[in-house]
Amino acid sequence: MNKKIGFIGCGNMGQAMLGALVNSEQIDAESIMASVRTESSLRELRKKWPIRVTLNNLEVVENSDIIILAVNPAQYESIIKEIREVITSDQIIVSIAAGINMEQMDDWFGKSSKIIKTMPNTPVLVQEGMTAICTNEHVLESELEMMTAYFRLFGEVEVMEEKQFDAFIALCGSSPAYIFMMIEAMADGAVKLGIPRKQAIRMAEQTILGSAKLALDTGIHPAELKDMVCSPGGATIAAVAELEKHGFRSAVIHAMESCAGHSKKMNEEME
Numbered sequence: 001m002n003k004k005i006g007f008i009g010c011g012n013m014g015q016a017m018l019g020a021l022v023n024s025e026q027i028d029a030e031s032i033m034a035s036v037r038t039e040s041s042l043r044e045l046r047k048k049w050p051i052r053v054t055l056n057n058l059e060v061v062e063n064s065d066i067i068i069l070a071v072n073p074a075q076y077e078s079i080i081k082e083i084r085e086v087i088t089s090d091q092i093i094v095s096i097a098a099g100i101n102m103e104q105m106d107d108w109f110g111k112s113s114k115i116i117k118t119m120p121n122t123p124v125l126v127q128e129g130m131t132a133i134c135t136n137e138h139v140l141e142s143e144l145e146m147m148t149a150y151f152r153l154f155g156e157v158e159v160m161e162e163k164q165f166d167a168f169i170a171l172c173g174s175s176p177a178y179i180f181m182m183i184e185a186m187a188d189g190a191v192k193l194g195i196p197r198k199q200a201i202r203m204a205e206q207t208i209l210g211s212a213k214l215a216l217d218t219g220i221h222p223a224e225l226k227d228m229v230c231s232p233g234g235a236t237i238a239a240v241a242e243l244e245k246h247g248f249r250s251a252v253i254h255a256m257e258s259c260a261g262h263s264k265k266m267n268e269e270m271e
């Protein structure tokens, strides 16, 4: 855990990863450097995190062993073309972008750079992330092991084939948004039923956390856990019937298809 880590771009996802690294207390914050585009983001970063910050992307490259590209997909091509001359063959480049494949990145780098493609999610900030990871052929097995260890600081990590990434984005990269919508909707329902908003949000959050933990810790299939809540002729099955009537599960499945489809389309548009 003694590598120098650089972030090029450090917004929502970059700061979730940065926060996890700093909070892990296994990485010296002084060994982390991040660049952003605007003065206002630079000031904000400097205020929030005890790391080195800059507006110069090349300075990040020159000061890092591992370089995380945490800009939006539309910026990838220009950033890669900006930094490729100063990247050396032993530096590791980490992509976190949706919709950009490794072949495309190889092409933009135009040389044998070591690329690790990942898809993290925002729960990495609290070390409960779920990250998928794959590499190009220039990354050694030992380097993949090292990077997996770094990603474990963020939560769970799984090596996956690149062709599964669009589906993984729908399942884990984007899904915190659906879960937060669920929390918000449950809180709205509770407010409608007379519970104050703040209390309702906290109770909904704890219930979602507890349900996920119950499923993970027991290994019981979610359908069975659902059945265990539904007492015969009881209140829960009335709610379940209503959710089915409004296509709850179908809405989730279609949303995920749309998410994965969009990610695939982004890939095609970049080619």
Ligand SMILES: NC(=O)C1=CN([C@@H]2O[C@H](COP(=O)(O)OP(=O)(O)OC[C@H]3O[C@@H](n4cnc5c(N)ncnc54)[C@H](OP(=O)(O)O)[C@@H]3O)[C@@H](O)[C@H]2O)C=CC1
Pocket (backbone or CB within 6 Å): 008, 009, 010, 011, 012, 013, 014, 035, 036, 037, 038, 039, 041, 042, 057, 069, 070, 071, 072, 073, 075, 079, 096, 097, 098, 119, 120, 121, 122, 173, 174
């Ligand atoms: N948000 C999420 O939950 C997830 C996002 N991702 C991926 O993470 C990446 C970033 O997303 P997200 O964090 O949401 O985006 P944000 O818009 O929050 O952050 C983008 C960052 O890039 C910086 N930036 C833009 N242009 C440049 C430049 N030329 N040089 C240096 N920095 C630049 C911005 O700086 P400034 O503020 O100064 O403009 C900002 O810090 C995307 O590729 C996305 O696909 C992956 C998984 C989950």
Ligand SMILES: O=C(O)[C@@H]1CCC=N1
Pocket (backbone or CB within 6 Å): 097, 098, 169, 173, 174
């Ligand atoms: O919305 C996006 O495209 C990114 C990828 C996963 C989460 N946010």
